[in-house]
Amino acid sequence: MKFKNLTPLELDALMEISSIGAGHASIALSSLTDKKIEVSFPWMEVCPLETVTSKMGRPEKEITNIYLHIDGTSLDNQFEVCSLLLVLPVKDAATLAKILQGEEATGAEELSDMDRSTLMEIGNILAGSYLSAIAEYLNLSLVESLPALAADMLDSVMDPIIAQHACDVENALLFNTRFLVEGLEITGHFVVLFYSHMGVLIKNVRYLLEMEEKKDD
């Protein structure tokens, strides 16, 4: 399935829906930690599976990757919908985890068990918020898996997840992701890899755009 031919308007609409998800995530993380946390997606890109990692940095960059698998159910059928990934440089991931735990950032480049579970929770919240924003466009109820975390070289950590999708899709949605926590800025990437439902999403986004145009007329 190819989505290179998305119009700027459709891309804008996808971006807007996703920004709503980022907004939900900001509220959830802020109320959980009692700190002002802003999550935003400054830009988005649709890119081929083979090149998605090259947009995120050097292949050997040490990163943490938080992975969730999403299933959908409709009329008692369960099927695979997408994979969601939050990718952060290891050092930034450690800093973010420490701040959310209410501790001083130590600048450590290794993750403790506590850091790992904090990061998985962040991934969980971000994924949940994003899904609640797109769910109505998919007409499905969505079920998240438990988050999993791996820390290693960028390309090697992306390998098995890209492999999951290599049989049936061409493209991935790549969001540049910014966390603003108490004046500190941390940037990473949020990646959405659909199995085959991206078509449904785009179709419904298109449909709603048309409805809005009619309203404006």
Next chain:
Amino acid sequence: MTKKITVGMAEFKIIHNPCILEVLGLGSCVAICLRDEKTKIAALAHIILPDSKEAAQGINPLRFVDKTVDAMVKSMLILGCKTHDIKAKLCGGAEIFPNVPRISDIGKKNVEAVRKKLREKCIEIVAEDVGGTEGRSIWFDTETGEVVVSRIHGPTTSI
């Protein structure tokens, strides 16, 4: 200095002049290094999945072991290599998320598929650095056939 050429995901390169073929950040994917000892023609491919049978239409065939090995061997034979002179080395196939059953065994399946396919083609595997839970970067020297393997946490080795 010898020229370095990077081989990305779902790519394969075939080389006559001596050079270094590199793959950076190899996880569950497998790098297949082939080299003809007489002509010193060498090829390196970076595959993602074992079998193209499950692939949808229009998907890049070089993502899959079967099609890629066919293409590599065919190209080498056209350039004058002989099957019995071609030796193979394999790297990669790690388990990056060992706790996630859905994706933990992709690496192992890839390695098995490559072994099977090379056996079908009567190409001998002379060395392997596969499995484990860590990502690798590799540098394949087509002049000597040596493959240097490095990891973030762990020693650099060569096969």
